[in-house]
Amino acid sequence: xxxxxxxxxxxxxxxxxxxxxxxxxxxxxxxxxxxxxxxxxxxxxxxxxxxxxxxxxxxxxxxxxxxxxxxxxxxxxxxxxxxxxxxxxxxxxxxxxxxxxxxxxxxxxxxxxxxxxxxxxxxxxxxxxxxxxxxxxxxxxxx
Amino acid sequence: xxxxxxxxxxxxxxxxxxxxxxxxxxxxxxxxxxxxxxxxxxxxxxxxxxxxxxxxxxxxxxxxxxxxxxxxxxxxxxxxxxxxxxxxxxxxxxxxxxxxxxxxxxxxxxxxxxxxxxxxxxxxxxxxxxxxxxxxxxxxxxx
DNA sequence: TAAGATTATGAAAATGAAATTCAAAAGCAA
DNA sequence: TTGCTTTTGAATTTCATTTTCATAATCTTA
Ligand SMILES: [Mn+2]
Ligand SMILES: [Mn+2]
Ligand SMILES: [Zn+2]
Ligand SMILES: [Zn+2]
Numbered sequence: 372x373x374x375x376x377x378x379x380x381x382x383x384x385x386x387x388x389x390x391x392x393x394x395x396x397x398x399x400x401x402x403x404x405x406x407x408x409x410x411x412x413x414x415x416x417x418x419x420x421x422x423x424x425x426x427x428x429x430x431x432x433x434x435x436x437x438x439x440x441x442x443x444x445x446x447x448x449x450x451x452x453x454x455x456x457x458x459x460x461x462x463x464x465x466x467x468x469x470x471x472x473x474x475x476x477x478x479x480x481x482x483x484x485x486x487x488x489x490x491x492x493x494x495x496x497x498x499x500x501x502x503x504x505x506x507x508x509x510x511x512x513x514x
Numbered sequence: 515x516x517x518x519x520x521x522x523x524x525x526x527x528x529x530x531x532x533x534x535x536x537x538x539x540x541x542x543x544x545x546x547x548x549x550x551x552x553x554x555x556x557x558x559x560x561x562x563x564x565x566x567x568x569x570x571x572x573x574x575x576x577x578x579x580x581x582x583x584x585x586x587x588x589x590x591x592x593x594x595x596x597x598x599x600x601x602x603x604x605x606x607x608x609x610x611x612x613x614x615x616x617x618x619x620x621x622x623x624x625x626x627x628x629x630x631x632x633x634x635x636x637x638x639x640x641x642x643x644x645x646x647x648x649x650x651x652x653x654x655x656x657x
Numbered sequence: 658t659a660a661g662a663t664t665a666t667g668a669a670a671a672t673g674a675a676a677t678t679c680a681a682a683a684g685c686a687a
Numbered sequence: 688t689t690g691c692t693t694t695t696g697a698a699t700t701t702c703a704t705t706t707t708c709a710t711a712a713t714c715t716t717a
Contacts, residue, residue, distance in 0.1 A: 395665090490621050504645050532694090535693090571695075663712105667710090685693095
């Protein structure tokens with residue numbers, strides 16, 4: 372799975388005429404080693420731990436490339452930090468966001484997805500993407 | 515409807531021990547006169563047009579109060595600007611956002627709302643709020 | 658493989674939205 | 688009014704992100 376993603380990025384880079392750099396390889400490795408929903412700052416700190424020379428700007432730029440390449444998805448919750456999550460081929464999910472402990476629970480609901488398509492159809496709207504975020508308290512934080 | 519909202523805000527202010535100020539009255543009047551989904555800057559400019567003395571900070575602070583009072587809702591789309599929309603008592607809706615012309619189409623779907631509750635229940639999650647935004651192209655921008 | 662052309666990088670500066678500071682002004686209870 | 692408290696607005700600060708630009712790395716071609 373990690374190899375697939377590396378390959379996917381090489382192909383994307385080749386297609387776009389991007390050069391292959393040590394930094395991009397490192398950032399990709401570290402991104403792939405993280406769990407879901409990393410903020411740019413978190414990832415930057417991880418990168419810096421083993422590769423102090425790599426700068427903020429490169430991490431920002433590279434994560435945007437990953438998103439463009441389809442292996443990461445940018446998510447904006449309500450904390451002013453952009454996060455990136457891993458995109459598995461063909462998979463989509465939405466989020467339950469706990470405002471108590473910041474946990475993020477993922478879910479999928481085919482019916483909701485279908486209803487969205489119907490709504491779009493009804494308005495002559497062409498869907499490019501969507502986000503559904505449910506904010507509240509997770510089971511732990513309720514009790 | 516405008517009077518109701520003004521009254522609602524007075525009550526909220528009274529309850530919170532807030533003072534009644536000329537600025538808040540003006541900003542409320544102008545907010546109520548706008549259409550849906552105003553950015554803070556847009557509102558600030560409108561306010562400044564007739565009342566040049568009123569500052570940015572007051573507009574920011576006051577809109578937060580409106581949200582707290584329940585007569586406005588903060589919405590964060592993907593353009594880095596906080597917007598506020600009018601909240602009608604007991605009403606809820608979600609958004610189709612056109613990335614072509616920035617139009618925002620509102621919709622309600624009871625089934626989606628119900629399904630969200632079921633998902634939350636399944637995860638022991640207590641819903642406080644949610645947002646569903648569908649991004650894409652509106653009918654005009656498609657053709 | 659060396660040169661030349663182009664792209665990528667990183668430190669620092671710039672940006673832009675939002676929050677904060679603080680002295681002055683306004684509101685309020687008595 | 689008086690005196691106390693809240694609010695205001697200009698300016699400053701903050702913070703995430705973007706941009707700039709000189710330097711470095713990569714790729715292409717000979
Ligand atoms: Mn996720
Ligand atoms: Mn709306
Ligand atoms: Zn929690
Ligand atoms: Zn449009």
